[in-house]
Amino acid sequence: MAIDISTIIGLAVGWGSVLVALFMESDGNLSVVFMFFQLSAFFIVVGGTLGATIISYPWEVVTNIFNVAKQAFIKREMKASDVIQTLVGFATKARREGLLGLEDEINQVNDNFLKKGIQLVVDGTDIELVRSILETDLSFLETRHKLGEGLFGTLGGFAPTLGIIGTVMGLVNALGSLENASKVAGAIAVAFIATFYGIGFANLIFLPISFKLKAKSAEEVLIREVMIEGILSISAGDNPRIVEEKLKAFLSPKEQAVKTEGAEGEAAAGGGAA
Numbered sequence: 001m002a003i004d005i006s007t008i009i010g011l012a013v014g015w016g017s018v019l020v021a022l023f024m025e026s027d028g029n030l031s032v033v034f035m036f037f038q039l040s041a042f043f044i045v046v047g048g049t050l051g052a053t054i055i056s057y058p059w060e061v062v063t064n065i066f067n068v069a070k071q072a073f074i075k076r077e078m079k080a081s082d083v084i085q086t087l088v089g090f091a092t093k094a095r096r097e098g099l100l101g102l103e104d105e106i107n108q109v110n111d112n113f114l115k116k117g118i119q120l121v122v123d124g125t126d127i128e129l130v131r132s133i134l135e136t137d138l139s140f141l142e143t144r145h146k147l148g149e150g151l152f153g154t155l156g157g158f159a160p161t162l163g164i165i166g167t168v169m170g171l172v173n174a175l176g177s178l179e180n181a182s183k184v185a186g187a188i189a190v191a192f193i194a195t196f197y198g199i200g201f202a203n204l205i206f207l208p209i210s211f212k213l214k215a216k217s218a219e220e221v222l223i224r225e226v227m228i229e230g231i232l233s234i235s236a237g238d239n240p241r242i243v244e245e246k247l248k249a250f251l252s253p254k255e256q257a258v259k260t261e262g263a264e265g266e267a268a269a270g271g272g273a274a
Helices: 005-025 030-034 039-056 065-073 080-097 099-106 112-122 127-175 181-191 193-236 240-248 253-273
Strands: none
Touching (some): 005 065, 039 127, 065 127, 065 193, 080 193, 080 240, 127 181
Protein backbone atom coordinates (compact mmCIF):
# COMPACT_ATOMS: atom_id res chain seq x y z
CA MET A 1 0.00 0.00 0.00
CA ALA A 2 1.69 3.18 -1.25
CA ILE A 3 1.19 6.62 0.31
CA ASP A 4 -0.17 9.41 -1.89
CA ILE A 5 2.57 11.93 -1.21
CA SER A 6 0.72 14.76 -2.97
CA THR A 7 -1.92 14.83 -0.22
CA ILE A 8 0.76 15.04 2.48
CA ILE A 9 2.67 17.74 0.60
CA GLY A 10 -0.50 19.74 -0.02
CA LEU A 11 -1.49 19.75 3.64
CA ALA A 12 2.05 20.61 4.74
CA VAL A 13 2.39 23.47 2.23
CA GLY A 14 -1.09 24.86 2.98
CA TRP A 15 -0.90 24.86 6.76
CA GLY A 16 2.81 25.62 6.77
CA SER A 17 2.20 28.76 4.73
CA VAL A 18 -0.55 29.87 7.11
CA LEU A 19 1.68 29.36 10.15
CA VAL A 20 4.64 31.14 8.55
CA ALA A 21 2.42 34.08 7.57
CA LEU A 22 0.96 34.16 11.07
CA PHE A 23 4.43 34.27 12.61
CA MET A 24 5.48 37.03 10.19
CA GLU A 25 2.39 39.13 10.92
CA SER A 26 3.02 38.84 14.65
CA ASP A 27 6.63 40.06 14.24
CA GLY A 28 7.81 36.92 15.97
CA ASN A 29 5.68 37.55 19.04
CA LEU A 30 4.71 34.03 20.14
CA SER A 31 1.99 35.29 22.46
CA VAL A 32 0.13 36.64 19.42
CA VAL A 33 0.63 33.32 17.60
CA PHE A 34 -0.68 31.32 20.54
CA MET A 35 -3.72 33.57 20.67
CA PHE A 36 -4.93 31.76 17.54
CA PHE A 37 -5.18 28.49 19.47
CA GLN A 38 -8.58 28.81 21.12
CA LEU A 39 -10.26 25.64 22.41
CA SER A 40 -13.71 27.23 22.58
CA ALA A 41 -13.56 28.26 18.91
CA PHE A 42 -12.19 24.81 18.00
CA PHE A 43 -15.05 23.00 19.74
CA ILE A 44 -17.70 25.26 18.19
CA VAL A 45 -16.38 24.75 14.65
CA VAL A 46 -15.37 21.09 14.78
CA GLY A 47 -18.16 19.90 17.07
CA GLY A 48 -20.83 21.93 15.32
CA THR A 49 -19.64 20.83 11.86
CA LEU A 50 -19.60 17.17 12.87
CA GLY A 51 -23.04 17.48 14.45
CA ALA A 52 -24.56 19.07 11.34
CA THR A 53 -22.94 16.40 9.15
CA ILE A 54 -24.23 13.58 11.37
CA ILE A 55 -27.73 14.99 10.92
CA SER A 56 -27.21 15.10 7.14
CA TYR A 57 -26.05 11.50 6.58
CA PRO A 58 -27.01 7.99 7.72
CA TRP A 59 -25.07 6.83 10.78
CA GLU A 60 -23.31 4.06 8.82
CA VAL A 61 -21.86 6.62 6.42
CA VAL A 62 -20.66 8.95 9.18
CA THR A 63 -18.98 6.17 11.18
CA ASN A 64 -17.01 5.25 8.05
CA ILE A 65 -15.48 8.73 7.83
CA PHE A 66 -11.94 7.65 8.76
CA ASN A 67 -11.89 4.83 6.21
CA VAL A 68 -13.11 7.29 3.58
CA ALA A 69 -10.49 9.89 4.54
CA LYS A 70 -7.77 7.24 4.40
CA GLN A 71 -8.40 6.81 0.67
CA ALA A 72 -7.12 10.36 0.09
CA PHE A 73 -3.75 9.32 1.51
CA ILE A 74 -3.44 6.01 -0.37
CA LYS A 75 -2.04 5.80 -3.88
CA ARG A 76 -3.61 3.28 -6.24
CA GLU A 77 -0.98 0.88 -7.48
CA MET A 78 -3.12 -0.38 -10.37
CA LYS A 79 -2.87 1.68 -13.57
CA ALA A 80 -5.06 1.52 -16.66
CA SER A 81 -2.04 0.67 -18.84
CA ASP A 82 -1.21 -2.30 -16.58
CA VAL A 83 -4.81 -3.53 -16.73
CA ILE A 84 -4.74 -3.32 -20.52
CA GLN A 85 -1.57 -5.37 -20.64
CA THR A 86 -3.16 -8.02 -18.39
CA LEU A 87 -6.35 -8.17 -20.45
CA VAL A 88 -4.44 -8.45 -23.74
CA GLY A 89 -2.53 -11.35 -22.19
CA PHE A 90 -5.82 -13.00 -21.24
CA ALA A 91 -7.17 -12.43 -24.77
CA THR A 92 -4.04 -14.04 -26.26
CA LYS A 93 -4.38 -17.10 -24.03
CA ALA A 94 -8.13 -17.39 -24.67
CA ARG A 95 -7.49 -17.18 -28.40
CA ARG A 96 -4.91 -19.95 -28.18
CA GLU A 97 -6.44 -22.27 -25.59
CA GLY A 98 -10.10 -21.24 -25.42
CA LEU A 99 -11.94 -19.47 -22.60
CA LEU A 100 -11.45 -22.42 -20.25
CA GLY A 101 -7.72 -21.81 -20.53
CA LEU A 102 -8.23 -18.68 -18.39
CA GLU A 103 -9.32 -20.73 -15.40
CA ASP A 104 -5.71 -21.06 -14.23
CA GLU A 105 -5.27 -17.28 -14.45
CA ILE A 106 -8.20 -16.42 -12.17
CA ASN A 107 -6.40 -17.23 -8.92
CA GLN A 108 -3.53 -14.93 -9.92
CA VAL A 109 -5.82 -11.92 -10.33
CA ASN A 110 -5.67 -9.60 -7.30
CA ASP A 111 -8.57 -7.33 -8.23
CA ASN A 112 -11.97 -8.78 -7.20
CA PHE A 113 -13.86 -6.95 -9.95
CA LEU A 114 -11.60 -8.31 -12.70
CA LYS A 115 -11.59 -11.77 -11.12
CA LYS A 116 -15.39 -11.80 -11.04
CA GLY A 117 -15.63 -10.77 -14.69
CA ILE A 118 -13.15 -13.37 -15.92
CA GLN A 119 -14.89 -16.07 -13.84
CA LEU A 120 -18.22 -15.20 -15.45
CA VAL A 121 -16.65 -15.50 -18.90
CA VAL A 122 -15.00 -18.83 -18.07
CA ASP A 123 -18.34 -20.13 -16.76
CA GLY A 124 -19.88 -19.42 -20.17
CA THR A 125 -22.21 -16.65 -18.98
CA ASP A 126 -24.07 -14.81 -21.73
CA ILE A 127 -22.14 -11.71 -22.80
CA GLU A 128 -25.06 -9.34 -22.19
CA LEU A 129 -25.57 -10.78 -18.70
CA VAL A 130 -21.85 -10.30 -17.99
CA ARG A 131 -22.17 -6.67 -19.10
CA SER A 132 -25.25 -6.15 -16.91
CA ILE A 133 -23.63 -7.65 -13.80
CA LEU A 134 -20.39 -5.70 -14.13
CA GLU A 135 -22.08 -2.40 -14.96
CA THR A 136 -24.38 -2.81 -11.94
CA ASP A 137 -21.33 -3.38 -9.72
CA LEU A 138 -19.71 -0.28 -11.20
CA SER A 139 -22.85 1.78 -10.63
CA PHE A 140 -22.94 0.86 -6.93
CA LEU A 141 -19.21 1.60 -6.66
CA GLU A 142 -19.81 5.12 -7.98
CA THR A 143 -22.71 5.58 -5.55
CA ARG A 144 -20.54 4.60 -2.57
CA HIS A 145 -17.75 6.90 -3.72
CA LYS A 146 -20.14 9.83 -4.14
CA LEU A 147 -21.30 9.39 -0.55
CA GLY A 148 -17.69 9.68 0.62
CA GLU A 149 -17.03 12.72 -1.55
CA GLY A 150 -20.27 14.31 -0.42
CA LEU A 151 -19.48 13.66 3.24
CA PHE A 152 -16.32 15.77 3.12
CA GLY A 153 -17.98 18.31 0.84
CA THR A 154 -20.69 18.70 3.49
CA LEU A 155 -18.06 19.16 6.22
CA GLY A 156 -16.46 21.84 4.07
CA GLY A 157 -19.80 23.55 3.57
CA PHE A 158 -20.79 23.66 7.24
CA ALA A 159 -17.39 24.63 8.73
CA PRO A 160 -17.35 28.32 7.62
CA THR A 161 -20.95 28.78 8.79
CA LEU A 162 -20.13 27.35 12.21
CA GLY A 163 -17.11 29.66 12.27
CA ILE A 164 -19.43 32.62 11.81
CA ILE A 165 -21.69 31.32 14.59
CA GLY A 166 -18.65 31.12 16.87
CA THR A 167 -17.66 34.66 15.92
CA VAL A 168 -21.15 35.99 16.66
CA MET A 169 -21.08 34.29 20.06
CA GLY A 170 -17.69 35.87 20.76
CA LEU A 171 -18.89 39.33 19.69
CA VAL A 172 -21.95 39.08 21.91
CA ASN A 173 -19.65 38.19 24.81
CA ALA A 174 -17.37 41.12 23.92
CA LEU A 175 -20.23 43.61 23.75
CA GLY A 176 -21.25 42.53 27.23
CA SER A 177 -18.01 44.04 28.53
CA LEU A 178 -18.20 47.55 27.06
CA GLU A 179 -17.12 49.15 30.32
CA ASN A 180 -13.59 47.78 29.76
CA ALA A 181 -12.32 48.98 26.36
CA SER A 182 -9.12 46.93 26.42
CA LYS A 183 -11.03 43.79 27.33
CA VAL A 184 -13.52 44.42 24.50
CA ALA A 185 -10.71 44.74 21.94
CA GLY A 186 -9.15 41.46 23.05
CA ALA A 187 -12.52 39.67 23.10
CA ILE A 188 -13.31 40.86 19.57
CA ALA A 189 -9.93 39.59 18.33
CA VAL A 190 -10.57 36.20 19.93
CA ALA A 191 -14.10 36.10 18.49
CA PHE A 192 -12.81 36.08 14.92
CA ILE A 193 -10.62 33.03 15.61
CA ALA A 194 -13.73 30.86 15.07
CA THR A 195 -14.13 32.25 11.54
CA PHE A 196 -10.44 31.58 10.95
CA TYR A 197 -10.91 27.94 12.02
CA GLY A 198 -14.06 27.49 9.96
CA ILE A 199 -12.59 28.84 6.73
CA GLY A 200 -9.22 27.18 7.36
CA PHE A 201 -10.60 23.69 8.04
CA ALA A 202 -12.99 23.96 5.08
CA ASN A 203 -10.43 25.11 2.52
CA LEU A 204 -7.32 23.33 3.77
CA ILE A 205 -8.78 19.99 4.91
CA PHE A 206 -12.39 19.11 4.11
CA LEU A 207 -12.87 20.45 0.56
CA PRO A 208 -9.41 19.38 -0.72
CA ILE A 209 -10.03 15.83 0.57
CA SER A 210 -13.44 15.84 -1.12
CA PHE A 211 -11.85 16.87 -4.44
CA LYS A 212 -9.06 14.29 -4.04
CA LEU A 213 -11.63 11.55 -3.41
CA LYS A 214 -13.54 12.66 -6.50
CA ALA A 215 -10.39 12.48 -8.64
CA LYS A 216 -9.50 9.05 -7.28
CA SER A 217 -13.04 7.82 -7.88
CA ALA A 218 -12.90 8.98 -11.51
CA GLU A 219 -9.59 7.13 -11.93
CA GLU A 220 -10.98 3.92 -10.44
CA VAL A 221 -14.16 4.12 -12.53
CA LEU A 222 -12.02 4.51 -15.66
CA ILE A 223 -10.03 1.38 -14.75
CA ARG A 224 -13.27 -0.54 -14.15
CA GLU A 225 -14.59 0.58 -17.55
CA VAL A 226 -11.38 -0.68 -19.15
CA MET A 227 -11.91 -4.02 -17.40
CA ILE A 228 -15.51 -4.29 -18.56
CA GLU A 229 -14.63 -3.52 -22.18
CA GLY A 230 -11.72 -5.96 -22.10
CA ILE A 231 -13.73 -8.75 -20.48
CA LEU A 232 -16.54 -8.36 -23.01
CA SER A 233 -14.05 -8.39 -25.89
CA ILE A 234 -12.47 -11.59 -24.56
CA SER A 235 -15.92 -13.14 -24.19
CA ALA A 236 -16.71 -12.20 -27.80
CA GLY A 237 -13.49 -13.88 -28.96
CA ASP A 238 -11.90 -10.71 -30.38
CA ASN A 239 -8.36 -10.82 -31.71
CA PRO A 240 -5.85 -9.72 -29.02
CA ARG A 241 -4.67 -6.91 -31.28
CA ILE A 242 -8.24 -5.63 -31.61
CA VAL A 243 -8.68 -5.90 -27.83
CA GLU A 244 -5.58 -3.77 -27.30
CA GLU A 245 -6.68 -1.12 -29.78
CA LYS A 246 -10.12 -0.93 -28.17
CA LEU A 247 -8.68 -0.49 -24.69
CA LYS A 248 -6.02 2.03 -25.72
CA ALA A 249 -8.87 4.44 -26.46
CA PHE A 250 -9.29 4.81 -22.67
CA LEU A 251 -5.74 6.13 -22.28
CA SER A 252 -4.60 9.73 -22.66
CA PRO A 253 -2.67 10.58 -25.88
CA LYS A 254 0.58 10.64 -23.88
CA GLU A 255 -0.08 7.20 -22.39
CA GLN A 256 -1.05 5.85 -25.81
CA ALA A 257 2.21 7.12 -27.28
CA VAL A 258 4.24 5.52 -24.47
CA LYS A 259 2.42 2.21 -24.91
CA THR A 260 2.91 2.30 -28.70
CA GLU A 261 6.63 3.00 -28.30
CA GLY A 262 6.89 0.15 -25.81
CA ALA A 263 5.14 -2.25 -28.17
CA GLU A 264 7.39 -1.20 -31.08
CA GLY A 265 10.46 -1.68 -28.89
CA GLU A 266 9.36 -5.19 -27.95
CA ALA A 267 8.66 -6.00 -31.59
CA ALA A 268 12.09 -4.72 -32.65
CA ALA A 269 13.77 -6.73 -29.90
CA GLY A 270 11.87 -9.82 -31.00
CA GLY A 271 12.88 -9.25 -34.62
CA GLY A 272 16.50 -8.76 -33.66
CA ALA A 273 16.48 -11.96 -31.64
CA ALA A 274 15.05 -13.83 -34.62
